[in-house]
Amino acid sequence: MVAKTELTLEEEALIKVVQKEYIDLQTQQQPVEDIELAVATIWEMMDYPKPKVIIEDSPISCKKACPDTNNFAFYWSLWYCSYAAMYDFANRIGVEMDQDKLNKFLLWTRCCPFVLFNEDTVYVSRKPVELHFDDERRLHNEEGMSCRFEDDWGIWTVNGVAVDEQIVMKPETQTLKQIRNEQNEEVKRIRIERYGWAKYLTEIEAVKVHERTNDIEFTKEFLFRSDSDNMTVLLCICPSTGKEFSLEVPPDTKTCEAAQSWLSSGLSDRIISAS
Amino acid sequence: MSNAELTVIEKSLQELRDSVVNSNAAEDERIGSPSLGDVVRQGDLYLVAIEKVEGGKPTKDRQLVEGTSQGSRHILSGDVEIFNEVSFKSINSVLMGPAFTCKGEVTVEHPEHGNKILPEDTSWQCVGQQAYAEEVRRVVD
Numbered sequence: 001m002v003a004k005t006e007l008t009l010e011e012e013a014l015i016k017v018v019q020k021e022y023i024d025l026q027t028q029q030q031p032v033e034d035i036e037l038a039v040a041t042i043w044e045m046m047d048y049p050k051p052k053v054i055i056e057d058s059p060i061s062c063k064k065a066c067p068d069t070n071n072f073a074f075y076w077s078l079w080y081c082s083y084a085a086m087y088d089f090a091n092r093i094g095v096e097m098d099q100d101k102l103n104k105f106l107l108w109t110r111c112c113p114f115v116l117f118n119e120d121t122v123y124v125s126r127k128p129v130e131l132h133f134d135d136e137r138r139l140h141n142e143e144g145m146s147c148r149f150e151d152d153w154g155i156w157t158v159n160g161v162a163v164d165e166q167i168v169m170k171p172e173t174q175t176l177k178q179i180r181n182e183q184n185e186e187v188k189r190i191r192i193e194r195y196g197w198a199k200y201l202t203e204i205e206a207v208k209v210h211e212r213t214n215d216i217e218f219t220k221e222f223l224f225r226s227d228s229d230n231m232t233v234l235l236c237i238c239p240s241t242g243k244e245f246s247l248e249v250p251p252d253t254k255t256c257e258a259a260q261s262w263l264s265s266g267l268s269d270r271i272i273s274a275s
Numbered sequence: 276m277s278n279a280e281l282t283v284i285e286k287s288l289q290e291l292r293d294s295v296v297n298s299n300a301a302e303d304e305r306i307g308s309p310s311l312g313d314v315v316r317q318g319d320l321y322l323v324a325i326e327k328v329e330g331g332k333p334t335k336d337r338q339l340v341e342g343t344s345q346g347s348r349h350i351l352s353g354d355v356e357i358f359n360e361v362s363f364k365s366i367n368s369v370l371m372g373p374a375f376t377c378k379g380e381v382t383v384e385h386p387e388h389g390n391k392i393l394p395e396d397t398s399w400q401c402v403g404q405q406a407y408a409e410e411v412r413r414v415v416d
């Protein structure tokens with residue numbers, strides 16, 4: 001491989017072109033003959049005979065169609081599309097590499113996002129039919145799946161955070177127990193945001209017991225207390241992202257300073273920089 | 276709960292939002308000359324300036340918080356020696372992250388909270404934010 005250490009303006013501009021091509025490619029279904037060729041090519045590289053190729057609408061359809069998943073392995077080639085884009089870009093600006101191997105790799109990543117396979121049979125998932133992103137190009141959809149396959153299997157994501165259908169489509173049906181038991185703080189934040197902060201704090205019958213301006217972050221902080229749930233919550237906001245957080249602290253916490261001290265294991269008094 | 280109290284909650288939330296002077300201010304910040312015990316907070320990760328790393332097991336893993344979420348991507352770049360399985364004060368081991376020594380200027384990168392640039396010849400202990408539960412556990416974002 002010949003190294004290239006500087007880009008021309010045209011080459012820099014090409015980065016966004018290739019990026020868009022590859023993102024668009026993620027929902028472009030490929031011809032059956034290309035999919036079969038991609039599989040046959042890789043099997044040939046491994047010295048295996050040409051396998052039977054079965055194309056399904058989604059990874060879950062592949063699993064359903066497979067009679068014995070215990071004896072099949074799976075592989076997400078989807079993850080390698082970013083590498084494919086990088087190598088493709090490098091190739092287009094003149095970086096020399098093994099063209100035959102590159103072409104095989106690009107064909108594989110273009111055609112086979114997910115495979116379930118043994119030596120003789122390969123189930124290949126087609127690509128999603130819908131992808132939705134937020135402004136930062138993270139998977140995101142507040143009105144449906146962020147990634148949907150033809151058979152309506154897919155994933156639910158809010159700003160890149162994986163959630164479930166209920167949180168996206170019927171957030172008002174969440175129970176307080178579901179929200180409280182959520183282990184992932186980012187998911188919990190999304191749960192409460194979609195449920196509604198005011199509604200959440202109202203339903204746990206929280207009252208404000210303390211407030212202050214954080215001297216390091218210059219943001220407001222509020223401490224709410226719900227006697228009925230014996231729950232004390234610090235309501236604060238991240239100064240760099242603007243995300244609101246409700247952080248449960250020990251019930252006997254009286255002030256925002258004490259809450260921050262508990263959250264930080266006593267380190268908050270020595271903070272010199274926060275973001 | 277009465278409407279008056281609901282208004283207090285809504286008003287508090289609005290005050291909270293208004294207090295963010297410059298949201299999305301995820302800019303690089305250079306940490307000057309920290310004193311021992313000073314703390315740099317990057318999201319839910321606290322970096323405590325320590326005299327030196329004692330004990331521990333060397334690691335090449337530059338991600339300071341386990342996980343694959345965006346929130347967990349606190350990643351070191353630069354000339355740095357990293358150690359796992361260190362103990363620090365009386366902090367619960369569940370909250371403890373790696374400790375590291377900056378052999379040159381080292382950046383703690385994060386896609387949302389901005390990068391922290393730490394000076395050469397300083398050592399730091401990572402501590403995670405505590406989450407309230409029956410048992411001690413670490414905030415997961």
